[in-house]
Amino acid sequence: MVIGVKSTALQFEEDPKQWLGGFSLAMLLSFCVAGGNCDQTLPYLLGCGCRRGSPSTPEEQPEMAVTTVVTVQPQGGVASASRNMWQTGLMDCCSDCGVCCCGVFCFPCLACQVAGDMNECCLCGTSVAMRTLYRTRYNIPGSICSDFCTTTWCLMCSVCQLKRDIKRRKELGIF
Template sequence: MAPSPVTSQPQFGVASIARNSWQTGTFDCCSDCKVCACGTFGFCCLGCKVAKDMGECCCCGTSVAMRTLYRSRYRIPGTLLCDCCTAVCCAPCSLCQLKRDINIRKEMGIF
């Protein structure tokens, strides 16, 4: 019996994992110093940038709802409670994580 021919190339699984998880951690602020500085000194401006990227109202950029919407859109595991705790207890870090994730997904072509 002859072996069957290969009809598809093996795929590396990291891309599919990366699509369904945060690209950086909540406290990885130093991974993008520009976003970190903007989140620290221009929190509202960064919130507006995030909202604009997502096609939402500028007032929504820093909200728990925006984080939950983004997480749901990209099927990132988590809960509303975790979103709320992250966004309320560490709002600048949460917003910076969201903006870094958007930037990385844009580079990957999946935003």
């Protein structure tokens, strides 16, 4: 029995190299756009490192940001964010479309960004251990079993939830 296997590239009869080059360029461009939307730098996108370095010279130091002090707290209505709950749900992708798009189009970048935010190795960004570490650090209810199930069956949603939660906690000053 002979099994014939044809390359998809052969379907572009005239010049498959030109078509494949175009597809490769489009994929690379999409990867760069998705990484740019996730605030990644070129070395970060190329996998040269999983943590951003701090500026080494005084000229490279960023200027101090002006902080706004809230003197009146909201009363009633919407409940404020709790320190020991997830800031967003597992499927709340629409609450931060940038994180969601980064997770869909550049998942390894998002996973490394989460790991970097937690001062861990890039390879740990999608692990059960990373989710459990984060959950226990902020006393979020759950178990290792629930972390395992979430990262096994909803990996992309799990990492997106971690990133949204980190962003919200940074905004609230509790990260």
